[in-house]
Amino acid sequence: MNHILINATHSEEIRVAIVRNKKLTSLNIETSLNQKNKGNIYKGKISRVEKSLEAAFVDYGKxxxxxxxxxxxxxxxxxxxxxxxxxxxxxxxxxxxxxxxVQVEKEERGNKGAALSTYINLAGAYMILTPNNAKSNGISRQITPSDRQSLKEIIGKITMPENSGLIIRTAGAGKALEELQWEVDYLSELWSSINTAAEKRSAPFLIYQESDIVIRTLRDYLREDTDSVIIDDLATFQNAKEFVSFVLPHHLDRIKQFDASENSLFNHMGVESQIKSVFEREVSLRTGATIVFDPTEALTAIDINSARATKGFDIEETAYNTNLEAAKEIAAQLQLRDIGGLVVIDFIDMISEEHKKSIEKAMEKATSSDRARIQIGTISRFGLLEMSRQRLMSSVTESVEKTCPACEGRGTTPTVPSLALSILRQLEDGCNASNKTQKLTIQSSVDVITYLLNEKRADISRLENKHEIKITLLPNPYMQFPNFNINKQKGDKKSRHKSYQGISKPQQNIAENGLSSAKEAAAIDTNHPTTRVPNQKKSKSSLSFWEKIKSIFGSNKKKNKPNKQHNNKNNRNRNKNRNKSNRNRSQNKTQNEQRNKQNNKAQNNKQQNKPQNQNKTQGKSQNQAKPQNKSQEKSKNENSKPQNQSQRKPQEQTKSQTKPDNLAPKAQKQVNKSPQEKPTSKPKPEEQKVTKMETQDNKQMKTKPTNKVVKKAKTDVANKTEVKLEIDGNKAE
Structure with missing residues (x-):
C-alpha cells in the first residue's frame, strides 16, 4: 500500500511523508523560517559582473x-x-x-548564495514548459519505450509558442493530445502574465512563487500506484481537493481527510518513530553494524562500522555481508534525508575484487528508483566509493535545524580552563599593544568568570599592577559558553552606572524564535489553472492486456445483439430452408446413383472439363451480385408479399447449394482458385440475415465421413451444369 501523508495541523511546520508498504521512503518538511525559494521567479538587477568568474551577481531582493x-x-x-x-x-x-x-535553480546553502538562471522552467502536472529555450525538449527516463514512441507522435501535433521547449514528465505517459495541449496553453498564459507583471515594476521583486509543499507533492508524487492521500487539516484538505479536481480529476477519490482529534496522523500510521531516525547521526543495521553520516561543507562522509556484525565464516565474508546490507540502507537514507552533492562512503576493507564489484552493482541497483540523478564511481584501493547525487531541495536537516551558536557547526567546544587561558592571553596582548587603555571589561559565561576569579586571580592582579589598568570581570547569564566579550575604555572617562548594570542582554529577532509568519507576496498569485483538464479518451494503445481481452469479448456480444432481436422473424425462414434442403438431398441421391455408374467415363473426361469449369466459375462470380440484390428485396418484401416466395424457390436453392464453400474451404482448393475464395467485405445488415440462415441450414446437411465420397456440391440453375468435387476422407461438405 502506497500512501502520501500530509501533516498540516501546525502552520509553522508542514510535514509530508511518502509511505510504501508501511516503510517511510521520502520525507519533506517546510517551516515558516526556512521557506523554499527554488522555482521562484524574480525580477533582479545586475549588481556586479566578474570576468574572471564568467558570472554576474544579481540583487533579487534577498x-x-x-x-x-x-x-x-x-x-x-x-x-x-x-x-x-x-x-x-x-x-x-x-x-x-x-x-x-531570473529563476532560482539552487537554494542558499551555508555562505553560498542562490544559483540563478535566465532559462525559465514552468512546471505542470504532465510537463515542464521552457518558454525561452527552444532546444530544451525531452521525455522522462522513467517512461516505457512504447509510451515514449506514442508521446513523440503526440508532441509533433501540439501547438507550441515560439522559441519554447517541452519536457514530458512521468505523469504525462498515456495522456491524450487534448490534455497535453490544455496544459501547454495554461503554462503559456502564465508566461505571458509573468512578462506583463515584470514590465509594471522595477527590480528587485518576486514575480511568481512556486507552489507550496502540498501542491508540489500532489503534482510530483500523485501517480496511478498511489492508493490514497491523507490530510489531517480541513483547510489544506479543501485546497488539495480543489487542485486535484482541476488538474488530476481521475485521482479525486483518493484525497481523504483524517480526524486528528484523538490521535495524530503520523502516530496512527506508524511513521513518527521512523521520522526520528532521520535526524540521528547513526543508523543501526539488522546484522549489528552501524552507519554514521557526517555532512560537511564540501561533501557528506558516510562510515560503516562492523560493530557487532559477525555474519560470516571469516573476516572477508563478514565484511562483504555487512557492506552489502549497508549499501541498500545507504541508498534509502540518501533519498529519505535528501542528501545531495558529493558523497564518499568508507566501506569495510575487502580483498576480493569480485566482492567489490558486487557491492558496486548492489549500490547501482538500490539507487535506480531515485528521482535524483546519481553517478557512482568504483571502490578505490582504500575502500572508498565516490558518488554524486543531484540536489533537488535542501536536506531534511537543513530545513529544520540551524547551525549551533556555541560551536558554529564544528561539533565540539573548548574546555573551561582552555577558554579562560585564551582570555588571559588576549588581555595581555591588548595591554601590550596600547598604553592608552585605562579599563578593561570582560563578559563571559558564569563558569568561565568563576574560574578566572578563583584560579587565575593572581595573574589578573599582576596585569593590573604591570599596566596600571582596571580589569572588571562580569558573569553574564545570557551569554552561552564558549562566547565571551572584551570591552576597552580609553582616557579618564568614568562610568555612571554600577558594574553589574553593564551586563549586556541579547536582542533576539522575532523570526529567530519562530514567531514570524510573514510571507513575501508575489505579483502573480495563482495556484492552479482556471479551467479544468479535458476528459481523457483512452486510446487502444493505452489499454492493458485484460482490458483488450474484455473489449474483444464485449464487441462480439454487441455484434450478436441485433441478431437476437430478429430471431422471431428468422425462425420462419429457417423452417422453409430446411424443407428446401430435404428436397435437395433427395435429388442429390438420385443424381449420385447415376453418377456412380458413369464414374469411369467422368475420369476420362476430366481434362476436357477443366476449361469448362473455369468458364463456369467465371459465370458464378458474375452471378454472385444477383443474390445480394435479391436478398435485399426479400428482406424488404418478406412481410408484405408472401406470395412471391414461391417464385423465388429456385434462387433460394442455389443459395443453399452454393453456400457449402464456407463449410469445406479445403475442397474448393482442389478445383480451381476462383475469385470466390477471396474474403468479401462485410455484408449489410439485410444481407447478414440471409447468409446466417443459410449457414445454419447447411450445417444440417453434413453427412458421416467416408473414405472417398463423390457428390454434387454446386449446381448452376441458369446453365443447368454440374461440377464434381472430390473430397478426401474425414471431410464434410
Missing part, C-alpha cells in the same frame, strides 16, 4: 546576492550583444544596473 553563471544566460539576451574580443563574454551581454528575469 540578503545574499544570487550567482548567475554565463552558461545560464538565455539566447535572447545575447542577440544584440557584440563581442569585444575573439568570443562573446558575460561583460558583453550583461551590464551593471541591467534588470532581467
Amino acid at each position: 540578503e545574499r546576492q544570487g550567482f548567475l553563471p554565463f552558461k545560464e544566460v538565455a539566447e535572447a539576451l545575447k542577440e544584440n550583444a557584440k563581442a569585444s574580443g575573439e568570443k562573446l563574454t558575460i561583460s558583453d551581454v550583461l551590464k551593471e544596473g541591467q534588470e532581467i528575469i
Whole structure:
C-alpha cells in the first residue's frame, strides 16, 4: 500500500511523508523560517559582473546576492550583444544596473548564495514548459519505450509558442493530445502574465512563487500506484481537493481527510518513530553494524562500522555481508534525508575484487528508483566509493535545524580552563599593544568568570599592577559558553552606572524564535489553472492486456445483439430452408446413383472439363451480385408479399447449394482458385440475415465421413451444369 501523508495541523511546520508498504521512503518538511525559494521567479538587477568568474551577481531582493553563471544566460539576451574580443563574454551581454528575469535553480546553502538562471522552467502536472529555450525538449527516463514512441507522435501535433521547449514528465505517459495541449496553453498564459507583471515594476521583486509543499507533492508524487492521500487539516484538505479536481480529476477519490482529534496522523500510521531516525547521526543495521553520516561543507562522509556484525565464516565474508546490507540502507537514507552533492562512503576493507564489484552493482541497483540523478564511481584501493547525487531541495536537516551558536557547526567546544587561558592571553596582548587603555571589561559565561576569579586571580592582579589598568570581570547569564566579550575604555572617562548594570542582554529577532509568519507576496498569485483538464479518451494503445481481452469479448456480444432481436422473424425462414434442403438431398441421391455408374467415363473426361469449369466459375462470380440484390428485396418484401416466395424457390436453392464453400474451404482448393475464395467485405445488415440462415441450414446437411465420397456440391440453375468435387476422407461438405 502506497500512501502520501500530509501533516498540516501546525502552520509553522508542514510535514509530508511518502509511505510504501508501511516503510517511510521520502520525507519533506517546510517551516515558516526556512521557506523554499527554488522555482521562484524574480525580477533582479545586475549588481556586479566578474570576468574572471564568467558570472554576474544579481540583487533579487534577498540578503545574499544570487550567482548567475554565463552558461545560464538565455539566447535572447545575447542577440544584440557584440563581442569585444575573439568570443562573446558575460561583460558583453550583461551590464551593471541591467534588470532581467531570473529563476532560482539552487537554494542558499551555508555562505553560498542562490544559483540563478535566465532559462525559465514552468512546471505542470504532465510537463515542464521552457518558454525561452527552444532546444530544451525531452521525455522522462522513467517512461516505457512504447509510451515514449506514442508521446513523440503526440508532441509533433501540439501547438507550441515560439522559441519554447517541452519536457514530458512521468505523469504525462498515456495522456491524450487534448490534455497535453490544455496544459501547454495554461503554462503559456502564465508566461505571458509573468512578462506583463515584470514590465509594471522595477527590480528587485518576486514575480511568481512556486507552489507550496502540498501542491508540489500532489503534482510530483500523485501517480496511478498511489492508493490514497491523507490530510489531517480541513483547510489544506479543501485546497488539495480543489487542485486535484482541476488538474488530476481521475485521482479525486483518493484525497481523504483524517480526524486528528484523538490521535495524530503520523502516530496512527506508524511513521513518527521512523521520522526520528532521520535526524540521528547513526543508523543501526539488522546484522549489528552501524552507519554514521557526517555532512560537511564540501561533501557528506558516510562510515560503516562492523560493530557487532559477525555474519560470516571469516573476516572477508563478514565484511562483504555487512557492506552489502549497508549499501541498500545507504541508498534509502540518501533519498529519505535528501542528501545531495558529493558523497564518499568508507566501506569495510575487502580483498576480493569480485566482492567489490558486487557491492558496486548492489549500490547501482538500490539507487535506480531515485528521482535524483546519481553517478557512482568504483571502490578505490582504500575502500572508498565516490558518488554524486543531484540536489533537488535542501536536506531534511537543513530545513529544520540551524547551525549551533556555541560551536558554529564544528561539533565540539573548548574546555573551561582552555577558554579562560585564551582570555588571559588576549588581555595581555591588548595591554601590550596600547598604553592608552585605562579599563578593561570582560563578559563571559558564569563558569568561565568563576574560574578566572578563583584560579587565575593572581595573574589578573599582576596585569593590573604591570599596566596600571582596571580589569572588571562580569558573569553574564545570557551569554552561552564558549562566547565571551572584551570591552576597552580609553582616557579618564568614568562610568555612571554600577558594574553589574553593564551586563549586556541579547536582542533576539522575532523570526529567530519562530514567531514570524510573514510571507513575501508575489505579483502573480495563482495556484492552479482556471479551467479544468479535458476528459481523457483512452486510446487502444493505452489499454492493458485484460482490458483488450474484455473489449474483444464485449464487441462480439454487441455484434450478436441485433441478431437476437430478429430471431422471431428468422425462425420462419429457417423452417422453409430446411424443407428446401430435404428436397435437395433427395435429388442429390438420385443424381449420385447415376453418377456412380458413369464414374469411369467422368475420369476420362476430366481434362476436357477443366476449361469448362473455369468458364463456369467465371459465370458464378458474375452471378454472385444477383443474390445480394435479391436478398435485399426479400428482406424488404418478406412481410408484405408472401406470395412471391414461391417464385423465388429456385434462387433460394442455389443459395443453399452454393453456400457449402464456407463449410469445406479445403475442397474448393482442389478445383480451381476462383475469385470466390477471396474474403468479401462485410455484408449489410439485410444481407447478414440471409447468409446466417443459410449457414445454419447447411450445417444440417453434413453427412458421416467416408473414405472417398463423390457428390454434387454446386449446381448452376441458369446453365443447368454440374461440377464434381472430390473430397478426401474425414471431410464434410
